[in-house]
Amino acid sequence: MAKLGTHALLLAAAVVLVPLGLVLPTWLVFLVTIGLAKGLVVIGLVVMMRAGLVSFGQGLYYGLGAYSAGLAANFLGLNDAVLLLVIGAAVGIVVALGLGVLLVRYRQIFFAMLSLAVSMILYGALVRSTALGSTDGFNLPPPTFLGLAPDVETGRRILFVLALLLALGTASLLHRFTRSPTGVLGEAIVMNEIRVEYLGASVSRVLLITYVIGAITAALGGVLVALATSHIDPDLAFWTTSGEFVFVAILSGTGHVAASLVGMVLFETVRSFAFQYSPYTWQMVVGTAMLLVIVFLPYGLWSLVSRGEGRSARP
Amino acid sequence: MTRTVLEARNLKKRFGAVVAADDISITMAAGEVIGLIGANGAGKTTFVNMVTGHLKPDAGQVVFEGSDVTALAPRAMTRRGITRSFQVAQLFPQLSSRDNALIALASAETEQPALLGDLRIPDRIARADALLARFGLADVADRLTVELPQGKRKLLDIALAMVGEGRVLLLDEPTSGISADEKFPLMDLVMEAIGGADATILFVEHDMEIVERYASRVIAFYEGRIIADGAPAAVLADAAVRRHVVGAEIHRRHEGPRR
Numbered sequence: 001m002a003k004l005g006t007h008a009l010l011l012a013a014a015v016v017l018v019p020l021g022l023v024l025p026t027w028l029v030f031l032v033t034i035g036l037a038k039g040l041v042v043i044g045l046v047v048m049m050r051a052g053l054v055s056f057g058q059g060l061y062y063g064l065g066a067y068s069a070g071l072a073a074n075f076l077g078l079n080d081a082v083l084l085l086v087i088g089a090a091v092g093i094v095v096a097l098g099l100g101v102l103l104v105r106y107r108q109i110f111f112a113m114l115s116l117a118v119s120m121i122l123y124g125a126l127v128r129s130t131a132l133g134s135t136d137g138f139n140l141p142p143p144t145f146l147g148l149a150p151d152v153e154t155g156r157r158i159l160f161v162l163a164l165l166l167a168l169g170t171a172s173l174l175h176r177f178t179r180s181p182t183g184v185l186g187e188a189i190v191m192n193e194i195r196v197e198y199l200g201a202s203v204s205r206v207l208l209i210t211y212v213i214g215a216i217t218a219a220l221g222g223v224l225v226a227l228a229t230s231h232i233d234p235d236l237a238f239w240t241t242s243g244e245f246v247f248v249a250i251l252s253g254t255g256h257v258a259a260s261l262v263g264m265v266l267f268e269t270v271r272s273f274a275f276q277y278s279p280y281t282w283q284m285v286v287g288t289a290m291l292l293v294i295v296f297l298p299y300g301l302w303s304l305v306s307r308g309e310g311r312s313a314r315p
Numbered sequence: 316m317t318r319t320v321l322e323a324r325n326l327k328k329r330f331g332a333v334v335a336a337d338d339i340s341i342t343m344a345a346g347e348v349i350g351l352i353g354a355n356g357a358g359k360t361t362f363v364n365m366v367t368g369h370l371k372p373d374a375g376q377v378v379f380e381g382s383d384v385t386a387l388a389p390r391a392m393t394r395r396g397i398t399r400s401f402q403v404a405q406l407f408p409q410l411s412s413r414d415n416a417l418i419a420l421a422s423a424e425t426e427q428p429a430l431l432g433d434l435r436i437p438d439r440i441a442r443a444d445a446l447l448a449r450f451g452l453a454d455v456a457d458r459l460t461v462e463l464p465q466g467k468r469k470l471l472d473i474a475l476a477m478v479g480e481g482r483v484l485l486l487d488e489p490t491s492g493i494s495a496d497e498k499f500p501l502m503d504l505v506m507e508a509i510g511g512a513d514a515t516i517l518f519v520e521h522d523m524e525i526v527e528r529y530a531s532r533v534i535a536f537y538e539g540r541i542i543a544d545g546a547p548a549a550v551l552a553d554a555a556v557r558r559h560v561v562g563a564e565i566h567r568r569h570e571g572p573r574r
Binding site: 188 | 390393399405406408410414417423427429432433435
């Protein structure tokens with residue numbers, strides 16, 4: 001992939017997949033849209049994990065993004081998908097800047113547990129809020145797209161294209177980030193934080209930037225899922241949702257951000273088919289599939305590519 | 316008259332009942348090469364840690380070029396020009412020597428490194444390779460630092476400390492873990508590489524041959540106190556230094572074998 005260039009491959013993926021979105025069955029378009037939306041969350045999480053920030057609380061920003069979109073649509077009458085994405089990202093940034101200053105002072109399991117705790121505070125608040133539908137959540141009206149108000153099926157296809165372009169664009173940007181001085185410093189912090197400080201670099205700055213990136217992508221993913229399903233509920237912020245993102249990030253491998261998109265779409269596909277054909281034992285099917293990946297690809301799906309390049313992917 | 320670059324004023328530090336620094340005052344002039352000696356536990360590394368911001372003293376001040384820098388963090392100290400290497404080389408083990416140097420260079424360039432620009436740009440790679448060549452590390456530029464022999468790791472650690480072109484460089488036991496055959500070539504290389512930078516150097520060392528050869532001034536610590544400070548020959552011949560620091564080895568070398 002390195003020889004061909006990540007950006008060229010992502011562009012090629014966009015050129016191939018955008019037309020497919022116009023002809024594929026609606027159920028598949030919906031499935032991939034959800035996969036891409038959640039993949040966005042995982043991309044940001046992978047960037048965080050490369051800097052040692054293993055968050056078990058990305059559901060916080062995922063839920064915040066979705067609820068921001070839902071509230072803006074229902075109470076402010078703002079229905080445009082692009083505008084709702086901007087609002088979701090902005091809410092993610094503001095909250096992440098506030099929380100990040102505190103959370104990035106912690107490392108490893110302490111960071112993981114604190115991030116989980118904060119997301120569960122949001123979950124608890126949403127469950128207790130009758131104004132926001134409590135555990136049932138509430139519905140969103142169909143979105144418009146830069147002023148266009150298409151029918152439901154066309155809207156789903158446009159949303160797919162939007163999710164695809166957003167996911168591939170984000171993957172391209174974050175791939176550049178991982179190769180930038182700040183991105184590489186994130187990896188360096190995991191290896192030797194003391195040396196980073198004694199090089200004159202700010203560990204807290206690097207980690208805060210990385211944390212905010214994770215919040216933005218999670219919020220964007222939340223907005224897209226809210227728009228795709230036209231419904232939001234507190235489960236978006238529940239700990240199992242956050243755990244699923246970590247799970248997919250590990251399965252995809254942290255060697256490359258783009259692997260997250262493929263991993264998440266595959267995960268959603270396996271889960272959907274397992275649920276359809278084995279409704280009472282679908283968890284076993286998903287679990288077995290995941291176990292096979294762990295056994296044969298211990299560094300995640302990305303190791304299929306990195307093996308070809310003659311170098312190992314980072315766990 | 317020599318210009319004072321760094322001044323430690325009445326530094327005190329305790330770890331429980333252990334007094335690691337007991338009213339330490341040292342003035343370092345521009346261009347000095349100071350050897351800091353003392354037995355294990357004498358407070359040498361504690362002193363280096365306090366001067367570089369890793370430890371905050373219980374009392375006293377660190378003054379760098381007229382400014383009180385006692386409260387500054389290591390990052391701020393480094394950016395001011397006080398840099399250090401470590402007794403155990405502090406590197407990024409899963410990255411190549413070149414990538415270690417690239418990170419150091421990018422960190423030195425600006426306080427806010429780029430978010431989207433590539434770390435590995437040609438100009439920076441050229442400077443990283445020049446740095447590695449200066450420290451005799453050109454042949455290991457592409458090797459992961461975890462695979463390097465101890466001597467190379469030490470050299471790279473010192474090279475990273477030099478990237479910011481600090482005006483005060485503190486080397487914590489630069490030859491520890493190095494074989495007898497390698498220690499002088501290593502120090503020659505370090506002194507040659509640093510020499511052009513006109514930095515003030517303080518190195519912590521247990522090897523008195525290294526101290527005698529490279530230091531222009533020697534300071535001896537014992538139980539958190541300075542027991543001697545002056546020209547190498549005078550300090551190494553001092554009775555208290557012989558008794559508490561140098562021991563029989565120097566006694567034999569200066570006065571011949573005992574009968």
